[in-house]
Amino acid sequence: MKVEEFSSKKIYSEASGSCAAVDGNINMELNEYGMYEEIINGHKYHEVDKLVEYVSPNLNSETDEAEIAKKLYDQVYDIKYDERIGYFKSLYAGHVSEGDYRENASSGGMGTWIFKELFEKNLIDGVIHVKENLDPSSAIMFKYDISKSIDEIKVGAKTKYYPVELSQVIEIVKEVPGRYAIIGIPSFIMAIRLLAEKDDIIKNRIKYTVGLICGHQKSSKFAEALAWQVGIKPGDLKYINFRKKLLNRPASNYGIEMIGTIDGKDMTIVKPSDELLGQDWGQGYFKTMASDYTDDVMNETADITLGDAWLPEYTKDSKGNNVVVVRNPVIDDLIQEGIKSGRLKLDIVDKDTIFRSQAAHYRHTHDELAYRLYKKDKINQWRPKKRIDASKNIPLLRRKIQDLREEISIQSHIIYKKAVEIDDLNYFIKEMGKLSNKYKLLYKLMALQKKGLLGVMKSVNIKISTVIKKMANSL
Ligand SMILES: Cc1cc2nc3c(=O)[nH]c(=O)nc-3n(C[C@H](O)[C@H](O)[C@H](O)COP(=O)(O)OP(=O)(O)OC[C@H]3O[C@@H](n4cnc5c(N)ncnc54)[C@H](O)[C@@H]3O)c2cc1C
Incomplete structure (x- = not known):
């Protein structure tokens, strides 16, 4: 594909960094709207690497998530399949009871716990996940990073509704031998699977994939606009916790915690998310174009998929719960052990319960x-x-x-x-x-x-009779 053609199609690219990983002339940069974009160093009539098209899920027209998932999981003992969920061995809803994993997490804490287990059982050497960017010279707040101890893994907990990309960590994986586990939204896990099909180093070193359910990706301006609404001007936001648990409220009614300078003073402000403009996820403020062109709701190519248990029976607990779809037998064993030993409080649920938790997401x-x-x-x-x-x-x-x-x-x-x-x-x-x-x-x-x-007429009728009743009583 010519650079010119790639440039016209890249608005649909998930900007995961996989294209940059296979073509040295491509760099990932945040554009003026706060979204990652493939910047190409080359003349418009030059060709981009032939792998570029293959490793971007939205540009790839050769294969899809169903085909890749079939190769990965169809042979797994006792695996089941559902059109809406993809392959699955077990389905759960609940949370981690061990330690402070749940308290420090966005939902039930499974995201951090599963990495801790893989690490403790010596099944991996490093975790590729999203952490705060500690480089003071950079305006980028969060980035993919590699953790190599349980303390480091724990520091990376919590959902970041913020643009991230994988090109730098992929370079490290290629340079530094080891067994890695990675977490990502559906298109990123699919991008890793596509890269792994073409690159044996990636295939052999990335041992486990943890998938997040993802309504859509946001630009970096989402965080900035939330902070501006509480008085922290663009450029003055230093930290944001997108998922502050607010006790005594439903888990879905979480808060946003923001630290920044207001009139020269450092301030910490917590606001319930529903009091800020742009927090209705259906409306899709600051959504990237690529998000609207994925059809993978359940992160079908991941070894385990995690999401929020957005169901009344679970959201009433403000401490948060996960929905969990397990596809990899090793991870299935770790979870079953966790349940038996009382370290996990997970209910076995059916396909409809998992689907119900994401019904609106699935419709869109x-x-x-x-x-x-x-x-x-x-x-x-x-x-x-x-x-x-x-x-x-x-x-x-x-x-x-x-x-x-x-x-x-x-x-x-x-x-x-x-x-x-x-x-x-x-x-x-x-x-x-x-x-x-x-x-x-x-x-x-x-x-x-x-x-x-009829329903409208009935409610108008009820309103009229209430007025008549009130008038009659006042006589
Ligand atoms: C952009 C985005 C949109 C989401 N939309 C939905 C949704 O519509 N419905 C739903 O049910 N769930 C959604 N989730 C998932 C949900 O917010 C939780 O992340 C998930 O339930 C895991 O929570 P936990 O308590 O188990 O994880 P935690 O223990 O809090 O760990 C979270 C892990 O995710 C990693 N992480 C954080 N941000 C990112 C990121 N941007 N990309 C990759 N990894 C990251 C962290 O580094 C950490 O390892 C979304 C997540 C993201 C990042």
Whole structure:
């Protein structure tokens, strides 16, 4: 593929860093909107490395997640398969009871615990995960890093809704022999699998993959915009905890903890997430384009998939719980031992429970992707090859929701950039507020449609009779 063609398609690339790992002329850089982008050092008529297309899940048209997962797991003893979940050996919901893993985690603490177990049982030498960037000369807040002790592994806990990329850690894996485990969102784990197909060093050294469920990726401006809303201006944010557990609230009602300077003073501020604009994940503020073109909800090529147990029976506990999909037998054994010894409190759950915890995510990412693909085909624009066929056959109001979600995501990047340029947060709040209000109105219309005409008449009737009753009582 020519540099020129790659440049036109890369907006769909997950920017995982896998392309940079196979082509020395590609560097990963954060662009002006706070999203990683492949920067190509070469003339537009030159060719990029022939592996570039293969190792980017959205640019690859030769294979897909189902095919890769089949190669990895189809032969595993007692493995089962579900269209929505992919392969699985066991399904759980719950949390870690051992130590302070749960307390220091985003959900139930399984993400950190599983690495600790693999490390303690001498199954790995290093963990590739996302940690704070301690380089004071860099404005990048979080990056992929390698931990080589349990203390280091623990420091990397917590979800970072922040752009990251893998090119630097892949270089280390290639240079430093060892057994590694890696965590990532679906497209990143798939990128590692694709790299491993073409590179034996990656295949042999990356021993275990831990997958996160991922609604979508955010730009770095997401963190910045949250901080600005509490008075920390762009450039003054020093630390952010995107998932501060707020006791006595449902786990889904978590807080954002931000440390930064306000009027020259260091301040720590915690805000419930629902009090900040941009926190409705359905609306997709600061979403990257590539996120809307993955169809892998359950991180199907990972040895274990972890997510939030977004189910009423679990969210009522503010301390947080995971949903867990296990595919690798070694990890399955570690978890079963953990349950037996009382170090894990996991309930065995069925496929529907796992699916229910991600129902809205599945509708957007899987079902309604068909409509997003249809829109691209209609204007004859190249788009990634997916496991879902393009179609406009979704209800009218859902089409409108999809259109608006796209507009909100695109406009959030553009309007925020302008707000920073004119140093006016209110411009962002006002302009984005208009789109968010339109979005809420659409949901109200859908609720009315669901109720049906009879339902609406019934509730109007109830309201009128209440008024009549009140009037009668006051006579
Ligand atoms: C961008 C993003 C979107 C998500 N969206 C959803 C969703 O829609 N639904 C859902 O159920 N769950 C989602 N998750 C997963 C969820 O937030 C938790 O990360 C997951 O439940 C594991 O929690 P834990 O308590 O087990 O992990 P912890 O013990 O807190 O450990 C988390 C591990 O993840 C690593 N990590 C943190 N950020 C990243 C990152 N950006 N990329 C790769 N690794 C990272 C950490 O370094 C750590 O090793 C998302 C995660 C991310 C990063």
